[in-house]
Amino acid sequence: RDSRAEAAVLEYDWVVGYLAAAPDCVEKMVIAINGQFPSPTIHAVEGDTLVVKLKNNLPTEGVSIHWHGIRQRGTPFYDGSAFVSQCPINPGETFTYKFVVDRAGTYFYHGHLAMQRVAGLFGSLIVSLPSGKTEPFSYDGDLSVLLSDWYHKSIYQQELGLSSIPFQFVGEPQSLLIQGRGKYNCSLDLPPGGSAATSSPDCLQCNATNPACAPFVLPVQPGKTYRLRIGSMATLSSLNFKIENHNLTVVAADGRYVEPFVVDNLDVYSGQSYSVLLTANQDPTRNYWVGVNVRGRKPATPTGLAILQYLPNSEHLLPPTPAPTGPVWNDFAVSLAQAQKYSAKKGLESAPPTTSHKLIIFLMTQNIINGYTRWAVNNISQVPSATPLLAAFKFKLWNAFDQTPPPRRPPQYTNNKHFDIFATPNPNTTHASLGNGVYVSKLGEVVDIVIQNTNTLVPNNSEIHPWHFHGHDFWVLGYGEGVFDPRNSTKTYNLVNPPLRNTVAVFPYGWVAIRFIADNPGVWPFHCHVEPHLFVGMGTVFAEGIHKLPHIPSQTLGCGLTKPTRW
Numbered sequence: 001r002d003s004r005a006e007a008a009v010l011e012y013d014w015v016v017g018y019l020a021a022a023p024d025c026v027e028k029m030v031i032a033i034n035g036q037f038p039s040p041t042i043h044a045v046e047g048d049t050l051v052v053k054l055k056n057n058l059p060t061e062g063v064s065i066h067w068h069g070i071r072q073r074g075t076p077f078y079d080g081s082a083f084v085s086q087c088p089i090n091p092g093e094t095f096t097y098k099f100v101v102d103r104a105g106t107y108f109y110h111g112h113l114a115m116q117r118v119a120g121l122f123g124s125l126i127v128s129l130p131s132g133k134t135e136p137f138s139y140d141g142d143l144s145v146l147l148s149d150w151y152h153k154s155i156y157q158q159e160l161g162l163s164s165i166p167f168q169f170v171g172e173p174q175s176l177l178i179q180g181r182g183k184y185n186c187s188l189d190l191p192p193g194g195s196a197a198t199s200s201p202d203c204l205q206c207n208a209t210n211p212a213c214a215p216f217v218l219p220v221q222p223g224k225t226y227r228l229r230i231g232s233m234a235t236l237s238s239l240n241f242k243i244e245n246h247n248l249t250v251v252a253a254d255g256r257y258v259e260p261f262v263v264d265n266l267d268v269y270s271g272q273s274y275s276v277l278l279t280a281n282q283d284p285t286r287n288y289w290v291g292v293n294v295r296g297r298k299p300a301t302p303t304g305l306a307i308l309q310y311l312p313n314s315e316h317l318l319p320p321t322p323a324p325t326g327p328v329w330n331d332f333a334v335s336l337a338q339a340q341k342y343s344a345k346k347g348l349e350s351a352p353p354t355t356s357h358k359l360i361i362f363l364m365t366q367n368i369i370n371g372y373t374r375w376a377v378n379n380i381s382q383v384p385s386a387t388p389l390l391a392a393f394k395f396k397l398w399n400a401f402d403q404t405p406p407p408r409r410p411p412q413y414t415n416n417k418h419f420d421i422f423a424t425p426n427p428n429t430t431h432a433s434l435g436n437g438v439y440v441s442k443l444g445e446v447v448d449i450v451i452q453n454t455n456t457l458v459p460n461n462s463e464i465h466p467w468h469f470h471g472h473d474f475w476v477l478g479y480g481e482g483v484f485d486p487r488n489s490t491k492t493y494n495l496v497n498p499p500l501r502n503t504v505a506v507f508p509y510g511w512v513a514i515r516f517i518a519d520n521p522g523v524w525p526f527h528c529h530v531e532p533h534l535f536v537g538m539g540t541v542f543a544e545g546i547h548k549l550p551h552i553p554s555q556t557l558g559c560g561l562t563k564p565t566r567w
């Protein structure tokens with residue numbers, strides 16, 4: 001652990017490039033930083049300034065890096081979402097991110113252009129308290145695991161399928177990874193009655209003698225307590241994390257303190273981070289499985305495994321027990337009950353304003369638009385603008401994006417609520433259109449957003465969507481089942497100690513309500529963190545304080561209407 005008392009400037013020289021790697025024993029192409037997958041972990045201290053000089057060595061594509069969970073106060077142009085805060089960094093170009101990490105916690109960074117995150121372009125950003133400040137819990141050591149799901153199909157083939165008629169969805173991942181390591185299940189590849197000799201080349205690489213197949217190891221001293229940081233950069237999967245025989249005490253979520261509570265398995269949605277306390281208080285003569293399973297979608301991916309190693313046992317001492325399983329994948333009541341256990345830590349986190357200035361209701365629908373399968377929010381399916389929206393606001397380039405404000409209510413609602421979210425097929429799936437309008441708030445405005453789930457185009461199917469906000473933490477006021485009713489549902493809100501987060505899951509056929517203060521001048525994406533959903537339009541953009549936008553560095557410009565006009 002870094003234990004400096006004073007903030008420092010930390011400088012990094014990074015090169016983004018393609019790498020042949022075998023995260024689950026099978027060699028594929030990943031997008032890596034400095035030849036590493038996952039990308040290097042950053043360890044910083046609260047108040048530090050990070051200066052990341054990023055060279056794009058990808059020969060055929062631009063890139064940008066989003067600093068997930070970092071609020072970027074005063075530096076909205078370094079938020080890293082392509083076509084919102086900056087132009088993509090072209091092949092061969094170098095771009096320097098410079099920003100302050102103003103709050104201790106567990107964060108991430110990842111590619112934010114098309115589906116580059118899915119190709120492995122992500123890493124952990126861990127911010128510790130300076131040595132003079134203490135956490136509201138104690139521990140002997142700090143451990144961290146970054147969870148993800150992994151596909152054998154390239155992101156380019158995935159993007160092709162998503163943007164084709166007929167639509168070809170990415171489907172379930174081949175493997176689940178813990179800190180970038182997993183093991184592909186060859187037997188899934190075998191034809192009925194087939195043998196290893198007839199299986200695919202992928203499968204042949206995946207055998208016990210291949211060192212790339214060794215699981216990630218978490219070493220612990222018997223009797224000690226560890227702070228374990230758990231985060232998910234999954235493409236699609238909602239994950240459940242479990243350590244055999246061990247309870248976990250949850251103490252923080254998304255870099256904010258929560259009232260501690262004990263679980264024996266933890267739901268982790270893409271874009272979320274947690275700190276849990278883990279005490280090595282079990283039989284020390286053996287090691288234990290750490291297991292990750294898929295929730296919310298019918299699993300077709302084997303459990304991802306790592307090893308909790310009780311020192312001085314060998315890390316090769318395999319646990320004698322079967323791989324851990326989580327709750328049944330479609331027991332959404334269990335997921336909801338766990339989500340409702342979170343509350344803000346008393347005395348350390350603020351309560352929300354008791355009222356809001358406006359309410360926005362988002363209805364998420366899956367649609368057919370000109371033959372293409374696309375997600376929409378209030379009938380608008382998001383497409384990027386060629387001009388970064390931040391620059392469009394700053395330089396008043398009003399031709400750069402749709403000037404019609406996007407709807408604050410689902411056009412499908414009558415009397416605010418009489419929309420049948422359970423209807424199959426969804427009756428309004430042909431009314432959506434492409435767009436890139438922006439929800440503009442006044443500086444300091446208190447805004448409520450309710451995200452309402454529906455049935456997808458598949459009969460009797462509604463899915464989990466983790467929504468992530470850039471530039472803000474928000475209060476999670478409450479969850480509900482069925483259709484949100486502005487007159488009654490608000491009565492169930494927790495306005496006393498709701499948790500602060502930057503990513504929240506919306507459960508099938510339900511809604512979630514959040515409140516935020518629009519106090520960070522900038523232009524900020526708010527979107528589903530399931531990458532193939534964002535890719536086909538499941539996102540929105542918010543802006544505030546547009547009269548107070550800071551000067552924009554020229555390195556963020558150069559595309560769309562921000563092209564230089566003189567030679």
Ligand SMILES: O=C1O[C@H]([C@@H](O)CO)C(O)=C1O
Pocket residue numbers: 167169366456457458463532533
């Ligand atoms: O966006 C998605 O599309 C498919 C399905 O709804 C249509 O093929 C699926 O499972 C998603 O999550």
